[in-house]
Amino acid sequence: MLAVFFLHFRPPPRPFMSQALNIHTAPLGVVNAALTVFYVAEGAQPSGYGQTLWSATGLDWSQSIAASGFTGKQGQTMDVLLPGGKRQLILGSGSSSANTSLTSWTDRGGSLMAKLAATRATDIAVVVDEPSATPAALAELAAGLRLRRYKFDKYKTARADDAVGSITVTLLVTDPEAVDRAIAGRAATVEGTLLARDLINEPANALGTLEFVERTRELEKLGVSVEVLEQDELEKLGMGAMLCVAKGSARPPRLVIMQWHGGRDGDQPLAFVGKGVVFDTGGISIKPAGNMEDMKGDMGGAAAVTGLIHTLASRKAPVNAIGVIGLVENMPSATAVRPGDIVKAMSGTTIEVINTDAEGRLVLADALWYTQDRFKPRFMINLATLTGAIIVALGHEHAGLFSNNDELAIQLLNAGLNANEKLWRMPLSPAYDKLIESKFADIRNSVGRPAGSITAAQFLQRFVNEIPWAHLDIAGTAFGASNRETNTSWAPGFGVALLDRLVRDYYEG
Template sequence: MNIKLVKDFKKIYDAYVMPKFEGEVHIYEGLSGEEKLVLEKLIEKKEFTGKKGTSISCKLIHKGKLVNIVYIGLGSKEELRTYEVIEAFYKALKELDGDILVGTQGVEISQIVEALHYAKYDFDKYKTDKKDKKECNFDVFVERETDGICEGTVLAESVLLTRDLVNEPANVIFPESLACEVEGLGKKYGFEVEIFDEGKIEELKMEAFLSVARAAEKRPKFIIMRYMGDPNSTEINGLVGKGLTYDTGGLSLKPSAGMSNMKTDMGGAATVIGAMCAISRMKIKTNIVTVIAACENSIGGNAYRPGDIIGSMGGKTIEVDNTDAEGRLTLIDAVYYIINHENVKEVIDVATLTGAVLVALGMSTTGVLANNDAMYNALEEASKTAGERVWRLPNFPEYKELYKSKIADLKNTGGRFAGSITAGMFIEEFVGETPWMHLDIAGTSSTDAPYGYYTHGGTGQIVRTLYNYYLKK
């Protein structure tokens, strides 16, 4: 696939894709009088007015070549949202191939460029009978110079990297291979990477993290990424991604139907990796340290058990109520580390943490807990720019009673009620006074069926929200 910006064009394309706002449907000037008449009749017959979610296409013989004219309805210019633009172009472009001219007509170039990348994405690397993919060459018509193609390409490639990481099977992406992948990305895009092996993790007394990793053949890795884009500032932002590269549930074993897709339980790690790549490639003026406690939750004779009492880097003791509530145990050590050893001024953790968030918010919306209103407000604004939905959940003190233990400081579950809230608040126990947000992406990081501009598998949601969050800080 090739994408370039053009200010004028003389060649005849296989397809012409034109966005139209409601009430502003004009005929492409490059057509002959007879061709315009055909298109006008089609617009009249289909009653196409540019209404959001509508489109028409018309095949014509134009200067001796069969071409496809596609009009995309975007609705009201004032009410247009990012995800609506990307979805509209995605749907129009997905089945097209050859040389394609894409009009812009007042739409942000970066959003169109993103849609071009998503339209041709397919995770098919393991198929031996791949369909022949026809070459696509996109010329995006612009009237002035813009850097939108750069930002759009970087964001799309970062999102698709996240999708790829989520889609890879657990025999390909495991703690060591994930660490190697991050090291390669750091060298490629200009951020520092440091990897702690099991000895260093033990030295740091990350007992909760190591308890989860105990039974796995693939040994844990603690991955640190550092991007210092503002050397004149001493302030550092913290990002933490849940890195369970496979989750059996441990001795609280998942049923087979619930285990088959657990390669995606490192969606939080994939998301923060994608965000770091976008931020460093676009050279955003900010400082960020990102950490991932990468491990597998497996079964074995040495596995941690329901009823065990374990320690944590933060010093609190935890009664293990359920070994399938493992993500929060890895996150508390990662969060405590980044606050106390990397000296971040605020921290955001991103995790496929609970099934309860799907019950509450479905697959379209990321659940958020926060101890700081300004942080959440900034995240909400960033999510609107990105076209990704977030919703704040309460963290009232009464919920703490649900995960109190009679024999330790805390339990790692809070029972069946308010599951997403108590899981997030369990992590909050280890942040102290540091401004903090928890993003539960269990519903949004992957999908079983295509929707919008997402294909089956990883979605890459929240990468663009995090990018915009740090861009505006």
């Protein structure tokens, strides 16, 4: 008699040496894979091609689920061992309304990968033929598989028994050609997100300002024009705000300009600006030692911008886009900027440095001004792990959105929902703007705890003029966030899918 087991899932084993994942599609038909997977809805019996597979086992469905406790609830599994070393894994898909949104299919792909990894199988066929499994839904399922498969384990010394090798997943679907097209259309966003994860996860000793520059130059293979401004050029431009942050570090500052020309000549570009503090000690206003290692991720905004430009170029997006990232390291030393120092930004605005740990806005002040002054973009969006205050306000589920333009803000909110990278709009007003005024300079870079994320945004707004602009404070979502179905890594790569969705939905065509 065939044995039926209901497996209570334990955490996946230690990271595999190889993260290779091959995803194919095939029509419903003969299955030769060592492991076959199909879904059953809550309270239901196998249907579609899953019913054919189950019937071939010769087992009684009612007896099997009674023995295993399987009811089809989301997350449940029933593992069936077959003669010849073959195996069936039946997964609960929950209620019929459980997979109504595309983002739920992304999560479903992540959950599926977790279960596949636990089986340690390498040749897998997955039947997905339910009515809601549209090509777009299956592209999200494939995206979830790839995103969940990601591990940042390059610095681990793996044991020999961890070496499972590459995994091949064949999706058995009703229209393989349509699904292949949809998966290919989604793949560029996944790769951009994984690039952002890689950059954020790298330790600061391996990814300084110059190493980050080299990573951006790799985008030239995709047709991206990469321009790098070195310290002497930044000094000539008068970028005193950005330069003062770098004064305490042996690593030189760099401003990187990435240009993708996919639109028509003369079309206004879409501009994206990222904070790239490769490590942030706080400078003279030094941070507490606890969890300071997380500050290797203070370049999460720059990572997202780099991942986005990679995405747009990879899929040949029909737009002109600019990615500008300010790369510095904030360190305490005899040459570091001091609290009370006054610096002049590229715009001519003088800034009193109250707190050297409010450094990201100083970097962005010059990067934003340079971008709007040189490129005259259609809009300008900056991303930055800017304030701890936004985590107090929103936790790790939403990034803060600040904008001077209602239309752009609404577009971003919608894109965030569609990409499952959610935003929450926060206020800007003249009342908050008064708080950043300084006794000794035009403005000051810190006003203390009250409305900390809002006053930081008011500071940035001084450097955008009248261009439609949005500031995304991603301090709570760029790294260290709670693990989702599609991410077990420290950094989720937040922002790439969101901004790619914005461009696709509102600025192409």
